[in-house]
Amino acid sequence: MSKIDDIFSTEKTRNYSLEDKDQFVFDTLAAISTSKTQRLKRFVTALGIALGVLVICVQFILLKYASFESIVQQAELLMTQKPYLLAAFNITLIGAIMMLRRYRFF
Amino acid sequence: MSNHNDDAVLVKLTLDQGSQYFGKLVKRYSDYVYGLGMRLSGGNDAQAKDVSQQAFIKAFQYLGSFNPNHKALGTQEGTRFRNWLTGIATNCYADLARREAAYLPLTPHVEQTQQTKGQASNFSEFNDLIRSLTIEERQIVTLKYVYEYKVDEIAGMLSMKAGTVKSKMSRAISRLREVTDEQN
Numbered sequence: 566m567s568k569i570d571d572i573f574s575t576e577k578t579r580n581y582s583l584e585d586k587d588q589f590v591f592d593t594l595a596a597i598s599t600s601k602t603q604r605l606k607r608f609v610t611a612l613g614i615a616l617g618v619l620v621i622c623v624q625f626i627l628l629k630y631a632s633f634e635s636i637v638q639q640a641e642l643l644m645t646q647k648p649y650l651l652a653a654f655n656i657t658l659i660g661a662i663m664m665l666r667r668y669r670f671f
Numbered sequence: 672m673s674n675h676n677d678d679a680v681l682v683k684l685t686l687d688q689g690s691q692y693f694g695k696l697v698k699r700y701s702d703y704v705y706g707l708g709m710r711l712s713g714g715n716d717a718q719a720k721d722v723s724q725q726a727f728i729k730a731f732q733y734l735g736s737f738n739p740n741h742k743a744l745g746t747q748e749g750t751r752f753r754n755w756l757t758g759i760a761t762n763c764y765a766d767l768a769r770r771e772a773a774y775l776p777l778t779p780h781v782e783q784t785q786q787t788k789g790q791a792s793n794f795s796e797f798n799d800l801i802r803s804l805t806i807e808e809r810q811i812v813t814l815k816y817v818y819e820y821k822v823d824e825i826a827g828m829l830s831m832k833a834g835t836v837k838s839k840m841s842r843a844i845s846r847l848r849e850v851t852d853e854q855n
Contacts, residue, residue, distance in 0.1 A: 568851045569800075569844070573816040576797035581706035581719075589705075589720070590697045593727045597690055600728055 678752035679739040686734060693734075697727050700753060704760045710813045711764040714798030721767055726760035733759075757818065758828035761810050768806050803850045808843035811836055 583589050627636065644651055678699075684692040704726050708719030730737075739751050797817070801809050810829060814820045822840075826833045 567848075568855070569847050572796045572800055572851075576710070576795060576817050577819075579706075579795060579797075580702070581709050582702045583705050583720075583723075586698060586701055589701055589723070590694055593697050593701075593724050594690060594694055596724060597693070597728055597731045600732070 678749070682734060682737055682739070682752065685731075690731065693727075693731055696730075696752070700756055701727075703753065704756060707757065707760050707813070707818070708764060710797065710801065710817060711761065711809050712768070713802040713809070714795065718764075718767065718771075722760055722764045725763040725767065726756060729759050729763060730756055754820075754824070757814070757820075761814065761828055765806050765810065800847055800850060803846060804843050808839055808846070811840050812843050812847070815840060 627633075678696065681692050681696050685696070701723060704723040705719050708722035708726075709716070712718040712722065737752070737755055741751070801812065804812060807829070811825055814825045814828065815822070820828070822833050822836050825831075826836045829836070831839075
């Protein structure tokens with residue numbers, strides 16, 4: 566048996582163990598939890614940026630190709646004729662923000 | 672029928688109900704992964720702990736892709752999760768070692784001092800020997816000669832061709848023979 570084979574066979578029988586296994590498990594689960602939160606934060610940030618870009622693009626297109634006055638008139642018409650739609654939109658927006666804050670998304 | 676402690680059952684429970692079940696898997700395999708990290712890093716305790724933690728974080732992240740019926744994970748039912756984890760830990764070691772080498776070039780003397788400092792009980796001839804190898808050679812030699820994986824299994828774990836594994840293994844063994852001859 567060569568020296569290398571001897572070293573390998575000795576190593577096979579050797580057992581390594583962590584000094585504080587419970588602490589290691591705790592640290593690892595904490596790190597997993599942190600990495601999950603970070604992934605979620607990155608996702609929300611990316612989603613926010615994408616939405617922002619989309620809104621800017623839509624605004625740019627509207628301002629370039631549509632008549633701004635007519636848009637304002639349409640909005641006025643909507644507010645006077647269907648105010649409940651605006652109220653529903655605002656309530657949904659506030660509800661969505663509150664839910665996001667409840668789940669600590671940002 | 673599989674009991675509550677089977678790896679595959681714990682994986683399913685983790686995916687369905689949350690990370691509290693993953694803690695049992697971490698506890699079960701922490702010594703095993705730490706031992707693998709110690710061997711790959713040549714007895715570097717801090718690096719072995721980092722490798723272990725990173726391996727479990729990655730395993731949790733990709734737990735959904737773990738398939739207990741996959742042929743590449745071996746024929747023995749009880750060892751499939753361990754084999755899957757071995758592949759992850761081995762790749763985590765390579766990532767960590769490359770990252771550290773990029774910004775922390777140590778001289779062999781400093782590396783050796785860091786690795787053996789305060790851990791005389793961790794000294795082994797194997798760790799001393801394996802430090803003369805490259806990252807990939809360390810992975811192949813450890814998996815083949817200590818953990819007794821087949822060449823095909825190692826090739827699968829390291830995303831290499833079996834022929835490449837064989838040639839690197841042969842080169843690594845030649846180098847180890849040279850080192851032992853020099854020592855003698």
